[in-house]
Amino acid sequence: MRSTTLDTSPYVELNRDLWRGLRDATPLPLTDDELAGMRSLGDAISLEEVADIYLPLSRLINLQVAAHQALHTTTTQFLREPSIRTPFVIGIAGSVAVGKSTTARILQALLARWPDHPRVDLVTTDGFLLPTAELKRRNLLKRKGFPESYDRRGLLRFLVDVKSGRPEVRAPVYSHLSYDIVPGEHQLVRQPDILLLEGLNVLQTGPSLTVSDFFDFSIYVNARIGDLRSWYVDRFLTLRRTAFARRDSHFHRYASLDDAEARTIATELWTEINEPNLVENIAPTRARATLVLQKGADHSIHRVRLRKL
Ligand SMILES: Nc1ncnc2c1ncn2[C@@H]1O[C@H](COP(=O)(O)OP(=O)(O)O)[C@@H](O)[C@H]1O
Ligand SMILES: CC(C)(COP(=O)(O)O)[C@@H](O)C(=O)NCCC(=O)O
Structure with missing residues (x-):
């Protein structure tokens, strides 16, 4: 008797070639110049990467937005309430220095080119960090980025x-x-079609409702821990000549460090704060993501894991 094997894994893993094939006819609406403005410091990304990785993703999300709206309408009809459009919310998680901001900005630009959802807002969770004075009061200065901060x-x-x-x-x-909340400043969000919420801990769950309960789609940007450490340290070295060079930078004292001193300090910050946060809080949320983008040492995405169940 012939046995049929049923694939019961909740995930499907696709290499870059297979994933690229799912782009279908989605056009590439970005130029090199536009892409340059979206790149984060130290995050190498090419138009080829946008075409191979982000266009299939933009197509998948476009299909899911339509399906989500239809599903939402069935509930409002059942309740005999008028159907209002609710934003489709996408969470983007991953370690410090993995390149979440670049992923978020590229997706924002690509998703906004679809005529059925042109208004795409991007919010980062760092705005919800406690102000430095409050972190000090709670003895959390060395826990910045941890859930309790x-x-x-x-x-x-x-x-x-x-x-x-x-x-x-x-x-x-x-x-x-x-290195602090800007007093009195706010970002206004006015009924977007799609909201991207990017941050270290957005996929975390808890005993009561958390933000991840409101995600319609989620992305975890993943890389090996050794690569993350070297990206973090390299970025710190570059920041000496850019952000740290400004007199008003909280880290201005680091601008004059030589390479060896800067490496020592960056490695300390990584080992004492960012790596433990990754291991204890961030990485355990990966299994929950709808999509995992796996980066290699050269920053390029070579594998994609999609949750199909
Ligand atoms: N000390 C800093 N000064 C200025 N910019 C920074 C500093 N640390 C990080 N950044 C920038 O902030 C953004 C978010 O960084 P991070 O939280 O490490 O996330 P990711 O690298 O995953 O986007 C990046 O664009 C990064 O270049
Ligand atoms: C601001 C951050 C906590 C990231 O915040 P997010 O937007 O992910 O919520 C992080 O970039 C950070 O500054 N960590 C503190 C340790 C360090 O300076 O690397």
Whole structure:
């Protein structure tokens, strides 16, 4: 008797060639110049990478937005409520220095080119970090980026307000320059079609509702821990000549370090703060992501894992 094997894995793994084939006829609406403005420091990305990796992803999300809207309408019809459009929310998670910001900015640009969802907003969770004075008070200065260093209630409230269709919702703003929340400054979110929420801990769950409960799609940007450490240290070395060189930078004292001193300090910051946060809090959330983008040592994405169940 012939036995049929049923594939019961919740994931499908695709190498770059197979994933690229799923682009179908999606056009590439970006130029090299536009791409240059989206690249984060140290994050090498080419138009080829956008075409191979991000266009199939943009097509998949476009299909899911339509399906999500239809599903939402069935619930409002059942409740005999008028159907309102709620934003499709995408979470983007991963380690410090993995390149989440670049992924988020490219997706924002590509998704906004679809005529059925042109309004795409991007919010980063660093705006919900507790102000430095409060971190000091709670003895959390060395825990920046850990779950307890955020105003988690405020972040959840923000997302629920956006998702429920409030005309205008405000998110606080963080500055890498002052290393603190910018007093009185806000980013306004006004009923976008899609909201991208990017941050270290966005896929975390807890005993009550968390932001990940409101995601319609989620992406985890993954890389080997050794690669992440060297990307973090290399970026720190470059920042000496850019951000740290500014007098108003919180890290201005690091601008004059030589290479060896800078490597020592960056490695300490990595080993004492960012690596433990990755191992304890961030990496364990990977299994939950709808999509995992696997990066190689050269930053390029060579494998994609999609959750199909
Ligand atoms: N100390 C810093 N000064 C200025 N910019 C920084 C500093 N640290 C990180 N950045 C920038 O902030 C952004 C977010 O960085 P990070 O949280 O490490 O996420 P990712 O590298 O995954 O995008 C990146 O664009 C990075 O270049
Ligand atoms: C600001 C961050 C916590 C990232 O915040 P996110 O937007 O991911 O919530 C991180 O980039 C950071 O500054 N970590 C502190 C340790 C360090 O300086 O590397």
